[in-house]
Amino acid sequence: KAGVTQTPRYLIKTRGQQVTLSCSPISGHRSVSWYQQTPGQGLQFLFEYFSETQRNKGNFPGRFSGRQFSNSRSEMNVSTLELGDSALYLCASSGTGTGNNGYTFGSGTRLTVV
């Protein structure tokens, strides 16, 4: 079956702009989580959506937001981009929302802010 699909794979934006990233989970999976990965901080949890509701949120500023649609696809938005937002953004899906069968990650979107 198809894995987790993230688009676009690469993105270059200018400081101050906003960006929207997309994640399509494995068919049938209802939970989608977003993570930011940087060399200095590693993988950090952004938020999790389950059945169109934000269930958990990490310690990121309000510039980072997300949503989930009825087909479980999720989008993540970052407004007023800063240089420090340059990172690999990963999404992960799981079937039950508890990750008991392991969270499956996409290949990520590499965002570069210049």
Next chain:
Amino acid sequence: EDQVTQSPEALRLQEGESSSLNCSYTVSGLRGLFWYRQDPGKGPEFLFTLYSAGEEKEKERLKATLTKKESFLHITAPKPEDSATYLCAVQAVIQGAQKLVFGQGTRLTINP
């Protein structure tokens, strides 16, 4: 504060030289411990989930074990294709919500 610490940060081995990676954690409400493998430019690939102390799981040359405070990923007779960053994560209940907390990873290089 909930924390996951992996050691060593980097490990270089010769092909066939067995070793272990460590993941120690201090979290409350542990719901599971995960091991992932990540290749450059790709997302983490799921390897194992462990739930309780004493549990062990194996997959090819990899074996994961769990105690109350740490987990080990044992690599037996590794091959160059085992080179990757290995990530440990714990699923914890924090302020009533579940989330994955990741360690910084161990960058493993296997020389032929």
